[in-house]
Amino acid sequence: MSNRSKRLAIFRFCAPYAKRVFGCEEELYFCPICGNGFPEEAALTGKVLTLEDVPPRKIGGKGLLLTCRKCNSDAGRKIDYHFKSQIELQSLGTILTGQSKEQETSADFILDGVRYPVSVEKTKEAIAIRLKANDPKKIDLLKDHMTALSKNSGWDGKEFKIEKTVKFDLRLLKLAFLKSGFLLVTAMLGYRYAFDKRLLIVREQLLHPDLDTLATCFWIEPGKEQPFPKRRIILVTDPLSLFLVTYDMGAVILPSHSSPIGLYEIMRRNWEKGQSINFTGTVYRWPERAVMALDKRFQG
Numbered sequence: 361m362s363n364r365s366k367r368l369a370i371f372r373f374c375a376p377y378a379k380r381v382f383g384c385e386e387e388l389y390f391c392p393i394c395g396n397g398f399p400e401e402a403a404l405t406g407k408v409l410t411l412e413d414v415p416p417r418k419i420g421g422k423g424l425l426l427t428c429r430k431c432n433s434d435a436g437r438k439i440d441y442h443f444k445s446q447i448e449l450q451s452l453g454t455i456l457t458g459q460s461k462e463q464e465t466s467a468d469f470i471l472d473g474v475r476y477p478v479s480v481e482k483t484k485e486a487i488a489i490r491l492k493a494n495d496p497k498k499i500d501l502l503k504d505h506m507t508a509l510s511k512n513s514g515w516d517g518k519e520f521k522i523e524k525t526v527k528f529d530l531r532l533l534k535l536a537f538l539k540s541g542f543l544l545v546t547a548m549l550g551y552r553y554a555f556d557k558r559l560l561i562v563r564e565q566l567l568h569p570d571l572d573t574l575a576t577c578f579w580i581e582p583g584k585e586q587p588f589p590k591r592r593i594i595l596v597t598d599p600l601s602l603f604l605v606t607y608d609m610g611a612v613i614l615p616s617h618s619s620p621i622g623l624y625e626i627m628r629r630n631w632e633k634g635q636s637i638n639f640t641g642t643v644y645r646w647p648e649r650a651v652m653a654l655d656k657r658f659q660g
C-alpha cells in the first residue's frame with residue numbers, strides 16, 4: 361500500500377469516530393497531539409497530515425496514525441531524533457562487538473587525525489567499513505592507506521580508530537518514548553482517550569518538549585528480579601489505574617481513562633525515586649493498526 365493510500369485509510373477509519381465523539385458536522389481528522397481538525401484533502405499529499413510511525417520505524421514501528429505537519433516537524437523531529445541516535449549507537453556497538461545481524465550504521469574513521477565519515481556493515485565474513493565522504497582528496501588518502509595495508513600484508517604501523525559521536529539528551533529520549541506510548545494507546549482506544557482531560561498534561565509536554573512540564577516522572581525501569589513484558593501495553597488496576605507502555609529499556613506511565621485526576625502529581629507525592637512498586641493489570645499487545653476501541657463503544 362502506498363503512503364497516500366495508508367493516510368487515506370487512516371483518515372477514513374478515524375474521521376467517523378471524531379464525528380461521533382465531538383459531534384462535528386463534517387468528517388475531520390484530529391491530530392492527537394495538538395487537537396487541530398483537518399478535512400480529507402489534508403491527507404492526500406502528506407504535506408498537511410503525515411503518517412506517523414509508532415514507535416519509530418527503526419524499532420519496528422508502523423504507520424499507525426496521522427499527525428499534522430506542525431506536530432510532526434516541530435516537536436516530533438526534535439524528540440524523534442533522540443530515538444534515532446540511541447538506536448544508531450546501539451547498532452554500532454553490536455556490529456563492532458560482533459553480536460549484530462547485518463545492519464548498517466554510521467561512524468567516523470579517524471586516521472592521522474583526519475576524520476572520514478564511514479558506514480559500518482557486518483557481513484558473514486567481516487566487518488566492512490565503507491567511505492561516505494565525497495571529498496576526492498580524502499578518498500585518495502584513505503585508498504592509499506588501504507593499499508599500503510594490503511601490500512604490507514595487512515599492517516603499515518599506522519593506528520586508526522572508529523568513533524561514534526551522538527548528541528544525546530536522556531530527557532528528550534524519554535519524551536520520544538512518551539510520545540510513542542501516547543500514540544500507541546491512542547491507536548488502541550481512540551479520541552475519547554487522547555482528548556480526555558487527564559491526558560492534557562501529556563499533550564502539553566509533547567507540544568513543548570523544551571518545557572519541563574512532566575520532568576521524567578512518567579518513566580520507570582524494571583527491577584532486576586521482576587522484568588516486565590517488553591513491547592506491551594499494560595492496563596494497571598492496582599495500586600492505581602494507569603497505563604504502562606513497555607519498551608526494551610523501560611516503560612512510560614500514562615494516565616488511563618479512569619486514572620485519578622492529577623495522576624503524576626499523586627505519584628510524585630507518594631512514590632520516591634528508586635522505590636519498587638508492584639503493579640497488577642492486564643497485558644495487551646501493541647496495536648498493529650488504529651482500533652479506537654473506546655470510540656467504538658461511544659453512543660453520542
Ligand SMILES: [Zn+2]
Binds near residue numbers: 391394395396430432
Ligand atoms: Zn498537530
